[in-house]
Amino acid sequence: MNTTHPLSRRLILQAGAASAVLGAPGILLAQPKPVKVGLVHPVSGGLAYSGGQSRMGAQMAIDEINAAGGIKAMGGAKLEALLGDSQSRPEVGVSEVERMEQDGVAAYLGCFASSIALPATQAAAKYNTPFLIDVGASDLIVNRGLKNVFRLKPGFGKCVDDAIVALGDINKGAGGLAKTAVLVHEESEFGTGTAKLLAGKLPGINIQPLETIKHANPTRDFSNIALRIKGLKPDLVIMSNYQNEYVLLARTLAQQKVDVAAMFSVLGGGFNYKLVKEQPDVAHYMMDFNHWFNPKNAKAQALKKQVEAKGGLFTFEVYLSYNCIMLYADALQRAATADKEKVIAALASSTWMPEVMPYGPTKFVNGQNEGGRGALLQASKTDIDVVAPEQFASAKPVYPRPKM
Amino acid sequence: MDANIIAAAAINGLLLGGIYTLVASGLTLIYGVLHIINFAHGSMLMLAMFGVYYLLTLLGIDPYLSMFIMVPAMFLLGYLLYKGLIGRLSSGKDENILLVTLGLSILIENLALMFFKGDSRTILVSYSDTMIEVGPAFVPLPKLISFAVAMALCAALGLFIQRTDTGRAIRAVAKERVGAQLVGIDVDRIFAISYGIGLATLGAAASLMMPIFYVSPTVGHVFVLVAFTVVVLGGMGSFLGAVVGGLIIGLTESFGGLFLGESMGQIGISLIFILILLFRPSGLFGAKT
Numbered sequence: 001m002n003t004t005h006p007l008s009r010r011l012i013l014q015a016g017a018a019s020a021v022l023g024a025p026g027i028l029l030a031q032p033k034p035v036k037v038g039l040v041h042p043v044s045g046g047l048a049y050s051g052g053q054s055r056m057g058a059q060m061a062i063d064e065i066n067a068a069g070g071i072k073a074m075g076g077a078k079l080e081a082l083l084g085d086s087q088s089r090p091e092v093g094v095s096e097v098e099r100m101e102q103d104g105v106a107a108y109l110g111c112f113a114s115s116i117a118l119p120a121t122q123a124a125a126k127y128n129t130p131f132l133i134d135v136g137a138s139d140l141i142v143n144r145g146l147k148n149v150f151r152l153k154p155g156f157g158k159c160v161d162d163a164i165v166a167l168g169d170i171n172k173g174a175g176g177l178a179k180t181a182v183l184v185h186e187e188s189e190f191g192t193g194t195a196k197l198l199a200g201k202l203p204g205i206n207i208q209p210l211e212t213i214k215h216a217n218p219t220r221d222f223s224n225i226a227l228r229i230k231g232l233k234p235d236l237v238i239m240s241n242y243q244n245e246y247v248l249l250a251r252t253l254a255q256q257k258v259d260v261a262a263m264f265s266v267l268g269g270g271f272n273y274k275l276v277k278e279q280p281d282v283a284h285y286m287m288d289f290n291h292w293f294n295p296k297n298a299k300a301q302a303l304k305k306q307v308e309a310k311g312g313l314f315t316f317e318v319y320l321s322y323n324c325i326m327l328y329a330d331a332l333q334r335a336a337t338a339d340k341e342k343v344i345a346a347l348a349s350s351t352w353m354p355e356v357m358p359y360g361p362t363k364f365v366n367g368q369n370e371g372g373r374g375a376l377l378q379a380s381k382t383d384i385d386v387v388a389p390e391q392f393a394s395a396k397p398v399y400p401r402p403k404m
Numbered sequence: 405m406d407a408n409i410i411a412a413a414a415i416n417g418l419l420l421g422g423i424y425t426l427v428a429s430g431l432t433l434i435y436g437v438l439h440i441i442n443f444a445h446g447s448m449l450m451l452a453m454f455g456v457y458y459l460l461t462l463l464g465i466d467p468y469l470s471m472f473i474m475v476p477a478m479f480l481l482g483y484l485l486y487k488g489l490i491g492r493l494s495s496g497k498d499e500n501i502l503l504v505t506l507g508l509s510i511l512i513e514n515l516a517l518m519f520f521k522g523d524s525r526t527i528l529v530s531y532s533d534t535m536i537e538v539g540p541a542f543v544p545l546p547k548l549i550s551f552a553v554a555m556a557l558c559a560a561l562g563l564f565i566q567r568t569d570t571g572r573a574i575r576a577v578a579k580e581r582v583g584a585q586l587v588g589i590d591v592d593r594i595f596a597i598s599y600g601i602g603l604a605t606l607g608a609a610a611s612l613m614m615p616i617f618y619v620s621p622t623v624g625h626v627f628v629l630v631a632f633t634v635v636v637l638g639g640m641g642s643f644l645g646a647v648v649g650g651l652i653i654g655l656t657e658s659f660g661g662l663f664l665g666e667s668m669g670q671i672g673i674s675l676i677f678i679l680i681l682l683f684r685p686s687g688l689f690g691a692k693t
Binding site: 255 | 407416420423468521523524525528542621622627631658661664665666667669670
């Protein structure tokens, strides 16, 4: 009497389990396992704005892929974002990678800052998990021989090389009027490295660097630097600073009426739509060589409208992250599996065309896409235009800029 | 070096010092008079700057006019914060206040990140780029205004502390808390008023700084260490000290930048901080203990 009751309950449970298992194949066929993509971005801390922009771009791509029926070659498998926050700190970036491995991540996207990308990619390499770099300028990220790391955008060195060519062309077109330049840079690796590379390459386009001025982060006042630049009377001012100092410096140079042929920057930290919107007179005619979308591409313009409709800005983080997810989706489609080894092979042999960017088809050499390039940009009072390369240009450069 | 450049650097340094004085004046009251190390000073400045930013962008109120809103608003915030939170959690112990204000600053900064996002914002007003010739230097009008108002504000605060009943009560509480209580001063209220005034000065500082500077959730860090240095240099609780200390630090930064480069030049500020602590811990105008 006492034993019948638990037995009958077990029987019921077993019957239930059996029916669940028997019914499962149908459900499994209809609903393939989602592919988990770990987004390792700094959405809090000092880099929170950029991290948020990157996350937005990635989410837009994931939503678009899922709405279009997922990865076709995988039976319509959907992409699922695992949201991470590196808190703008390298060690947290690493722990996010470890956490996501436990959650069954298939690939990572990140990390905005090189300092976070370097250890995070290394952590992912232990598990041979593909890691797509959306933003992260240091060439060390792809120079360490890690097979799992892929960077779609051009690195630091190539950006400086291309910027020098673009500046050389534009100056040559104006009869070589600029012969001297003053470089102003922030003191960390980004500013110092860029200024050093530029100072070495400027003589090659017949522009002599007169002086290289380094400043601290934060610098609260640029009046003295403006005075020094005024005293040196250069033809160009070339800046490499982060957002806050970029804006303060540009504003002070404009206020002090420092007359030059161009204010030019490479990967300028504060050169964006916000500068144009908030300080149109300061931004007007400023030039920057940076990652940018292809303004002639309808898809890019549609994405821009989509972001702006939500009250956001279509910054480089958004479309670089968007494109990295699209690149990964293409690799999944060709590999027809989320198997890490096979996806890495598919990424390595990728010839995907990122039409939203002014890029050619992808060609990865040691994880670095050699088909990517930046664009020469110039601000007007209301917009930012691509002024070179010509096939993507939405306006002609104004060089030299009118006298102040 | 050209004498004109040196003179211009001196003018720039003094104007920069004016901004430091502004930020330090509230801190010297809170830190100096009441011995509260207000770690939330930077994040409160940030909050006030966002207030000025939104008053302009949403309601079209000029930053200088917004002072008439921001000063009472920040006073009220300070008063209520002290009454409702800091005073209660501190249980009369200075070290508790330190931890409470530190916690507050972390909370406020992260809330700001959540609501305002991490990017920096600037404002543009019709007089932003109006330049005035001062000797050999061209100076933006908002910097001159901020300098003049900072000086006036410190003078007014000094007079308030010296001449009014509330000022006397603040000084009495600062010198002898128990004695003040015995003669009928509501010590807790005086603490709250002082904290309120300290924050009210940040309301004024924010209005004067927004036409010159940018605001972001971390903008407080840019000024708070310098403000502490100014307070230590000038003497805790001394408004004259805040003015002289602010100007000295401004000049040090300007000349340091000129002669050592902008990167190395900022060493001067830390050097002054260490030297003052070593040789004159009470500061230039502070009362010797």
